[in-house]
Amino acid sequence: MKNPNTLTVSLVTIGDELLIGQTIDTNSAWMAKELNHIGASVKRRVAIGDNWDDIWNCLQKEGEAADVVLITGGLGPTSDDITKPLLCKFFGGKMTTDKAALENVIDIFTKKLNRPLLDRNLWQADVPDNCTVLQNKRGTAPGMWFEKDNTIYVSMPGVPHEMKGMMQDDVLPILKDRFMLHAIQHRTLLTAGIGESFLAEILVEFEQELPQHIKLAYLPSYGMVRLRLTTSEQNAAQGEIKLEFDKLKKLVGDYLVIDQDLSLQETVSNILKSSKKTLSIAESCTGGYISHLITLIPGSSTFFLGSVVSYSNEMKVEILDVPSEIINQHGAVSLETVAKMAEGIRRKTGSDYALATSGIMGPEGGTEQKTLGHVCVAVSSAQTTTTTTFDFRFDRKRNIELTAVHALNFLRKNIG
């Protein structure tokens, strides 16, 4: 290791699509999280195009700076994918067919895809003779592990689930095995209802007294702030991080949403599961996004009965039994309507709790009384129906996301 205390990693992503904005890079975040978890430290993430000189220079520079260079992308079967021949030349090898990789390609095409096998598919089994091949159990392009001048280089396909599989099956276990890494430990809590700078004021003394090897980070997102303490496992073993985390929780007080690194939908899901209560949702302005967040959670069918996306007023009346007078008198975006929506879906589904949203997400539809970004939210239970309003001031997509997060937080408070 270039630095005896930490294994440093550079993440290199290859592909023109990243430089013209066609693709959002979700691979790097996942890789960083997993590497962090085993105690490796990502120092840089670099994205470059399918260009020979750019790739070559990048590998050289990143290799000088980091212990491990993890490369994704550029291994496809088409002519714009030049990464493999470049790697072969960079490490001074010769191309050779890997038998296991070839069997894998043949297997995928004949058994799984049931398609004729083309030459360009067979070429996917060719690899430089000076690499260790990482077999791809989820696709045709094999991974390649090189070592040069005390640096490890691993090339993986850019397809997310293929890369993830290869990291989990091979790369992470090998790195963990070979280097004695101290896993980095994080303790994270989520706050709501207080801005970043006000939190910082509350935590001035805490930060000053924090031991040097424990770091505090502020991670704001969607109008909430996550606070994270970080240290290495060694220190954590001494109970120090627990101690500091408890202090932090006390200082944050009522602003605390949850003292784990969980999303709001996971938090809500855990509460409902453990109390064996069920949920239904009536979404107007969020258009199905809250239901999507809930149903992304495996096993959500144990507590989530379903929802109605009542985009039209007719649906509010016909399916959710909102009295049309209520809509006529108060409007579709009103506390009165959203309360009836929540009560309606709860009655229809027989759920213990119901959440409802109605608002103006933009870019059009705002009025003087009800401005763009105005949202009404209701939570209904057998005992009572509670409502609230929010006002956001962003674009349609962000307004929808903010509404979802704050509606879920309102639900959490009313089912706690």
Next chain:
Amino acid sequence: MKNPNTLTVSLVTIGDELLIGQTIDTNSAWMAKELNHIGASVKRRVAIGDNWDDIWNCLQKEGEAADVVLITGGLGPTSDDITKPLLCKFFGGKMTTDKAALENVIDIFTKKLNRPLLDRNLWQADVPDNCTVLQNKRGTAPGMWFEKDNTIYVSMPGVPHEMKGMMQDDVLPILKDRFMLHAIQHRTLLTAGIGESFLAEILVEFEQELPQHIKLAYLPSYGMVRLRLTTSEQNAAQGEIKLEFDKLKKLVGDYLVIDQDLSLQETVSNILKSSKKTLSIAESCTGGYISHLITLIPGSSTFFLGSVVSYSNEMKVEILDVPSEIINQHGAVSLETVAKMAEGIRRKTGSDYALATSGIMGPEGGTEQKTLGHVCVAVSSAQTTTTTTFDFRFDRKRNIELTAVHALNFLRKNIG
């Protein structure tokens, strides 16, 4: 410019959260797209942590390689944000309070947030005296424009909507104004039902005969492949790219979904809008995700009436009027049930078309007959109900996304 023909850009993102995987970087993709649009060429994207030496070295290296270095992040009010003092030292300036930025901070806190103003908020208005200040109309941290050794450096806040506003208001117009850029032109089409390597076989000759200044890229995603031709505006003006794009369309034939760079939901939305038809959806396995994709489109309320996320069988029976015998006999995941779901939601909402999905997304629920990833889809109109099945083999999230895309494509085929 370091190269007289193109304005090259490096994107630098600063923040520990990017290196531990807490945040997915969506800023870079947006910036790349916009820069590309005005004819600037993004060569590299680099993400680094809140570390003095790493930032310093990165600015030095990126400044040597590119004409413009666009920096985001690290400008927050808390102690882990060190970018501003570093920039001040890097460019040899002194900190000074910017009057307009200060007024902006005071305005936001007193008028918009109605919160007391802290010292750390006032500091946000301090800037190095050798930069041009870009006022932030959406937040408290101002942008900073520096020039050194023939390179432009711009520092912007990392909050997406603040960065986007500053790019649109200032950075993009100034760059466009100052450099005579030839806008890069893309022509993109979307194909479905054919793999990347088979497309490449069809296009072997086309690729060989393609003029050097026109590039063809394969962009696979969600089991479909986008094909993109790229050239500069100069060549495009000669009609060459149009000619080549027409050839490409012919070669692709029936695999063509749409000859524009549109998503499937946009394609479906355009068809429905122009034919003045309405849509409703019954989602089981996709849990609201298709409705979310549709309602992200501004103005979708003109054709989208709403949907029912019938996660429980009771909801399928009670709200969508699926006969319970059908579910008992064929199961919730069956062509029979999904057809009844589509017909039910269409009748209930009175829409012209209805789409319905039911499937097994995992990680649990697969059986020998109906394996994990098995999906049934139906489209119903006044004339007929058509069904189909798909089989995916990924994780829950990706299975949901794939189902949504392929269901939308099935809908497109049946409303065309």
